[in-house]
Amino acid sequence: MESAAQPSGPGRRSLRDHAYETLRRRIIEVELRPGERLVERDLATELRVSRIPLREALRLLAAEGLVLLVPHRGALVAPFTPSDVRDLFDVRESLESLAARLAAERADEEGLRRLAARLDAARTATREHDRPTIAAANAAFHTDIVDLAANALLSGVMRPLEARMHWLFHLTAQRDPAQQCAEHERLYEAIAARDGDRAARLAHEHVADGRPASLALAARWSMPDIDPEAIAARRRRGRAEAGKRGAAGDA
Known part of the structure; x- marks a missing residue:
């Protein structure tokens, strides 16, 4: 559970940017290899940030195609297919x-x-x-x-x-x-x-x-069990099903 004393504004952005820049460099320089799991608990401790700015950093990296956010499995360095x-x-x-x-x-x-x-x-x-x-x-x-x-x-x-x-x-x-x-x-x-x-x-x-x-x-580093397109399709289906359930509950 997150602390109620989370920093906000520039303070939180600086923590997010610190986490983002550190992880980005480590991924690009292949210190973190394609397919490697990014365990939030361990990274938060290592980078000395809480999980909220860390998750924001992971979302930024996912937008750049460097990180893959997999439902029920967490974050991992994106496979290079x-x-x-x-x-x-x-x-x-x-x-x-x-x-x-x-x-x-x-x-x-x-x-x-x-x-x-x-x-x-x-x-x-x-x-x-x-x-x-x-x-x-x-x-x-x-x-x-x-x-x-x-x-x-x-x-x-x-x-x-x-x-x-x-x-x-x-x-x-x-x-x-x-x-x-x-x-x-x-x-x-x-x-x-x-x-x-x-x-x-x-x-x-x-x-x-x-x-x-x-x-x-x-081809050597490909991970067939982790298909980004299939993951995106599952997310879309999940959102659609959640919307249907919400509409049925409101009826």
Whole structure:
């Protein structure tokens, strides 16, 4: 039972944000693996928050596709299914190609310097075989290109996908980092040369190249007994049945 002295307003939001940011980072960096149960009691103790802000944080993570809320089973890190990977790559291949084309047309010198610095960070991490830093730098490189595209609508569409994209880079960290770095270098050169057609083509090829490895990984981590679509359908049926019972009681 929750204490009557629950914080409200900014205090509770800060606890929720603390729980959200901590769990988000741990999921994206694969400290918490797909399918792993998130036990509220244990997490509340570990994060030093009560269950109300923790549950709010879990709902935010569920909205990003990182957490699955399963009736009668609680929360777990969302399984990374082959259909999830397919859908994500379908969207990325189109939108990241557009972002690269626009970045080549619109990036200013300061933006290009930021992108080059991000590429340098990835090179350094690649030489040092620092896989977590490689994954973070590569994900940020893609985010920077979207920013350089200077298209508010495109940024708004891509923003909800960022968490899953960063997660994907960490999940597939075993991909050849030298090859990824070389592909990013060619993409940067096309953007810096203001060659929109080449930038779009290279972005599409780069994203498509990661699809097979990601699909293979998702197949290994898939959990057939936990189907998000089936869970959503059960929730809809439950709400409909509850509504019918309520209507019958009022009659």
